[in-house]
Amino acid sequence: MLDCTPKEPLQKDAHTIGKINPIKTCQPVGAMYAALGIHGCLPHSHGSQGCCSYHRMALSRHFHEPAMASTSSFTEGASVFGGAANLKTAIKNVFAIYNPEIIAVHTTCLSETIGDDIPTIIKQSEVPEGRYVIHANTPSYHGSHITGFSNMCKGIVSYLAESNGSEKKERANIFPGFVNPGDMREIKRIVTEMGVPSIMYPDTTGVMDSPMRDTYEMYPRGGATIEDIKDSGNSKMTLSLGAWSSDEAAATLQSKCGVPGVPLRIPIGVKATDDLIMAVKEGFGVDVPESLEVERGQVVDTLIDVHYQYEGKKVAVFGDPDIMVPLAEFLITMGMIPKYVVTGTPGNKFEKTVNGMLEEAGIEESRVRAEGDLFDLHQWIKEEPVDLLIGNTHGKYIARAEDIPLVRVGFPVFDRAVHPLMPIVGYKGCLRLIEMISNVLLERRDRDSLDEDYELIL
Amino acid sequence: MENECFVPAEPTACIDERQFSIMTTGKNKSRIHCADDSLAGAVSQRACVYSGARVVLNPVTDAVHLVHGPIGCAAYTWDIRGSLSSGPEMFRQSFSTDLKERDVVFGGEKKLVACIDEVVEKYHPPAIFVYATCVVGLIGDDIVAVCKEASERHGIDVIPVESSGFISGNKIVGYRAAGEALLKLIRPEEGETVEKTRKLNFLGEYNLGGEKWLVERYLAEMGVEINVAFTGDSTVAALKKAPGACLNLVQCSGSMHWVAMSLEKEYGIPYIDVNFFGAENTAESLRKIARFYGDEEIVRRTEALIEREMERVRPVIAKYRAKLAGKRAAIYVGGAFKALAIIRQLQELGMEVMFTGTQTGKPEDYEQIGNIVSEGTVVIDDANPAEIEKFLLEKNVDMMAGGVKERFLAHKLGVGFVDHNHDRKDGLAGFDGAIRFASEVYATTCSPVWERVKKNPFEEAEG
Numbered sequence: 036m037l038d039c040t041p042k043e044p045l046q047k048d049a050h051t052i053g054k055i056n057p058i059k060t061c062q063p064v065g066a067m068y069a070a071l072g073i074h075g076c077l078p079h080s081h082g083s084q085g086c087c088s089y090h091r092m093a094l095s096r097h098f099h100e101p102a103m104a105s106t107s108s109f110t111e112g113a114s115v116f117g118g119a120a121n122l123k124t125a126i127k128n129v130f131a132i133y134n135p136e137i138i139a140v141h142t143t144c145l146s147e148t149i150g151d152d153i154p155t156i157i158k159q160s161e162v163p164e165g166r167y168v169i170h171a172n173t174p175s176y177h178g179s180h181i182t183g184f185s186n187m188c189k190g191i192v193s194y195l196a197e198s199n200g201s202e203k204k205e206r207a208n209i210f211p212g213f214v215n216p217g218d219m220r221e222i223k224r225i226v227t228e229m230g231v232p233s234i235m236y237p238d239t240t241g242v243m244d245s246p247m248r249d250t251y252e253m254y255p256r257g258g259a260t261i262e263d264i265k266d267s268g269n270s271k272m273t274l275s276l277g278a279w280s281s282d283e284a285a286a287t288l289q290s291k292c293g294v295p296g297v298p299l300r301i302p303i304g305v306k307a308t309d310d311l312i313m314a315v316k317e318g319f320g321v322d323v324p325e326s327l328e329v330e331r332g333q334v335v336d337t338l339i340d341v342h343y344q345y346e347g348k349k350v351a352v353f354g355d356p357d358i359m360v361p362l363a364e365f366l367i368t369m370g371m372i373p374k375y376v377v378t379g380t381p382g383n384k385f386e387k388t389v390n391g392m393l394e395e396a397g398i399e400e401s402r403v404r405a406e407g408d409l410f411d412l413h414q415w416i417k418e419e420p421v422d423l424l425i426g427n428t429h430g431k432y433i434a435r436a437e438d439i440p441l442v443r444v445g446f447p448v449f450d451r452a453v454h455p456l457m458p459i460v461g462y463k464g465c466l467r468l469i470e471m472i473s474n475v476l477l478e479r480r481d482r483d484s485l486d487e488d489y490e491l492i493l
Numbered sequence: 494m495e496n497e498c499f500v501p502a503e504p505t506a507c508i509d510e511r512q513f514s515i516m517t518t519g520k521n522k523s524r525i526h527c528a529d530d531s532l533a534g535a536v537s538q539r540a541c542v543y544s545g546a547r548v549v550l551n552p553v554t555d556a557v558h559l560v561h562g563p564i565g566c567a568a569y570t571w572d573i574r575g576s577l578s579s580g581p582e583m584f585r586q587s588f589s590t591d592l593k594e595r596d597v598v599f600g601g602e603k604k605l606v607a608c609i610d611e612v613v614e615k616y617h618p619p620a621i622f623v624y625a626t627c628v629v630g631l632i633g634d635d636i637v638a639v640c641k642e643a644s645e646r647h648g649i650d651v652i653p654v655e656s657s658g659f660i661s662g663n664k665i666v667g668y669r670a671a672g673e674a675l676l677k678l679i680r681p682e683e684g685e686t687v688e689k690t691r692k693l694n695f696l697g698e699y700n701l702g703g704e705k706w707l708v709e710r711y712l713a714e715m716g717v718e719i720n721v722a723f724t725g726d727s728t729v730a731a732l733k734k735a736p737g738a739c740l741n742l743v744q745c746s747g748s749m750h751w752v753a754m755s756l757e758k759e760y761g762i763p764y765i766d767v768n769f770f771g772a773e774n775t776a777e778s779l780r781k782i783a784r785f786y787g788d789e790e791i792v793r794r795t796e797a798l799i800e801r802e803m804e805r806v807r808p809v810i811a812k813y814r815a816k817l818a819g820k821r822a823a824i825y826v827g828g829a830f831k832a833l834a835i836i837r838q839l840q841e842l843g844m845e846v847m848f849t850g851t852q853t854g855k856p857e858d859y860e861q862i863g864n865i866v867s868e869g870t871v872v873i874d875d876a877n878p879a880e881i882e883k884f885l886l887e888k889n890v891d892m893m894a895g896g897v898k899e900r901f902l903a904h905k906l907g908v909g910f911v912d913h914n915h916d917r918k919d920g921l922a923g924f925d926g927a928i929r930f931a932s933e934v935y936a937t938t939c940s941p942v943w944e945r946v947k948k949n950p951f952e953e954a955e956g
Contacts, residue, residue, distance in 0.1 A: 061565025085541020128534030
């Protein structure tokens with residue numbers, strides 16, 4: 036039985052220590068993913084080789100792409116005497132052999148505990164003319180992979196973004212948050228559709244969704260160029276998507292280069308997408324093009340046509356906070372009840388935000404938790420079941436134990452393909468979410484219905 | 494000596510220091526360098542000590558595997574082994590002490606104690622393996638003492654696995670840490686003895702894709718019973734009966750030789766090496782086992798089984814051989830044991846092995862590999878992606894066997910791929926596995942998708 040709940044019923048919230056079936060992983064993998072969104076970048080893991088191997092494996096399993104990164108290969112010596120020598124050698128070797136335009140160093144629990152001073156080590160390293168080494172501190176014992184993503188985004192801004200002091204360009208910076216390349220592509224398309232030039236970073240399109248070509252490229256053609264990242268200090272504004280993954284970087288860019296950041300949600304659902312479009316419209320004084328109006332109209336039309344297929348259903352959702360918040364909002368729009376909303380990433384802001392939305396919608400008796408785990412969620416589902424589970428691959432144990440359909444959203448998804456290429460953001464993403472959700476519910480209905488109740492038309 | 498015939502293979506394209514880790518079978522007398530630490534700055538495919546320990550122990554199905562460290566170490570190893578269980582599923586849950594900054598500053602022992610207590614209260618497991626990770630080794634938590642006290646407090650086995658990831662070495666050091674934990678687990682209490690039987694233990698079998706069950710069926714037909722496997726589909730109670738076996742089969746040479754030797758020393762159980770990858774290897778191994786028992790009936794049944802199965806396998810292999818003969822293959826896997834087995838199988842399919850390597854091979858393993866591949870084959874230790882790429886392209890490889898880190902690199906280079914690692918979903922062992930392997934090699938090497946890759950109309954139009 037794939038059931039992680041104990042046989043005897045528990046006192047409420049009796050699980051307080053450690054984690055059982057986590058909904059988060061450690062900072063470095065987020066930093067590695069962010070670094071892969073710079074063109075010509077080799078992420079570098081400053082720690083023992085196992086970490087690097089795990090992160091590459093996790094990214095490869097989710098994106099179905101090679102994920103290149105180097106490691107300082109710590110041994111006992113480095114752990115006793117510090118990792119400076121390892122990092123200097125690594126930087127020299129990486130430029131000599133792998134020839135990246137930029138190395139993005141992230142730390143690990145090991146190098147953080149030893150106390151390696153990365154900026155000083157970088158200053159003492161041999162960096163070829165015109166190449167860059169940047170870094171982010173990502174101790175694994177703090178925050179989550181989302182914190183690591185955010186820290187690397189901040190590192191990119193701190194090291195690279197520049198303002199030339201002249202008038203800002205009519206252009207938007209977009210910080211997309213920890214989402215799939217398919218989502219990043221869609222967000223860029225929407226902003227382009229509105230006639231506003233943009234610079235997105237990190238930008239893993241063309242890197243973690245790269246096409247099959249005649250030749251293999253260690254540094255695929257995608258990713259934000261260093262030149263663009265530098266110039267982002269001269270943009271008119273930054274669309275900061277996702278409070279947990281992007282806001283810190285946007286705030287850094289605002290204070291460093293005077294580019295105002297507009298805090299927005301990752302555009303999942305009608306409302307969050309509307310908000311993004313309105314922010315661009317107001318920020319740049321452009322009109323919303325007919326094409327986007329049509330897309331929005333199609334979504335609303337579909338919601339009206341099929342709402343009876345899911346309305347009133349109870350849903351448990353778990354995953355990263357920047358996806359959970361707008362997703363929960365969209366579920367409310369769909370007339371569903373987000374019964375349980377859990378993230379593994381720490382921070383009270385999550386509970387406050389989601390509870391606020393639920394209260395506004397008049398939904399009572401939902402449970403929301405930050406820094407929770409799937410043990411919590413499974414326990415709650417045992418106490419009061421739900422109709423649908425939305426989250427990453429790790430939800431499949433609960434889905435099977437409780438016989439609940441699972442819609443896979445978020446990171447990691449290890450047991451399905453194509454998801455990194457298909458957006459859940461924007462109006463197109465709304466349609467995809469509606470389709471995924473109603474399809475699993477209808478398939479469940481078909482599966483469970485007796486012959487006499489089995490219907491052709493649903 | 495024949496088996497030391499390696500020359501460096503054009504090291505210029507790669508890191509200079511690595512030139513002695515790459516050899517081409519030929520005429521020179523230098524030896525391959527392996528078991529060196531990976532270079533700083535390498536895009537190494539190697540994992541860590543903790544990972545080595547975890548893959549060996551994780552298939553113990555009813556134990557709690559509690560990872561003492563920050564969340565990542567537990568998250569990345571959560572049920573990725575692909576081991577199947579016929580009963581308990583406890584091993585598929587992920588337990589972490591989720592160490593935080595304050596634990597790293599003030600020590601994590603208290604939290605570990607609390608987590609052990611919580612897990613015992615919730616699940617009453619027969620045993621808990623407590624894994625040390627990098628940071629735990631560094632801050633000096635005394636997990637041995639914590640485990641000992643917890644063991645006494647709860648009256649169950651709480652076993653420390655000393656697998657701090659930064660310890661020099663690689664997965665092999667972790668295999669050893671896991672081996673020590675297993676020996677600790679199975680050691681009978683003072684005054685207790687385990688009754689001797691005619692059953693055998695199957696070491697280094699992790700029941701990926703149900704492979705243990707497959708071999709178990711063959712053995713049952715021969716009249717031989719498996720006592721317990723280390724550690725595929727095992728339980729704590731079954732493992733504790735390990736000293737009662739009359740024979741140990743050793744399959745994965747990297748992880749289990751040391752354990753087999755220790756079991757021989759401590760309990761007088763002899764061991765033999767077996768290899769169930771490939772039909773020929775399987776037949777050979779079954780005969781070895783039958784010979785050990787020296788029972789005529791067992792020998793007769795074994796021969797009957799082999800004859801029947803070979804008759805079933807031969808035409809299938811011949812069918813695929815007709816399609817695959819002359820195609821070029823590459824291998825990059827964790828251990829040398831597996832590399833050797835795959836080389837044999839690919840050769841049976843008429844394919845040419847152009848390039849082979851492992852993460853954890855020892856000098857004698859590489860000698861053996863050198864002996865069975867043809868001249869000009871590149872042999873490589875701890876290959877990095879740049880090296881894999883270089884040789885896949887240079888040698889014009891059609892199909893690669895490896896693990897998840899190689900899969901998408903191969904695909905991007907237009908090379909077919911078979912997972913012979915944790916991500917394989919169907920058993921590749923035994924006669925059935927030989928058929929499956931051949932069909933997987935065929936499916937990927939001759940997939941229609943390569944036609945669409947070759948015939949890209951846009952490129953033709955360009956010109």
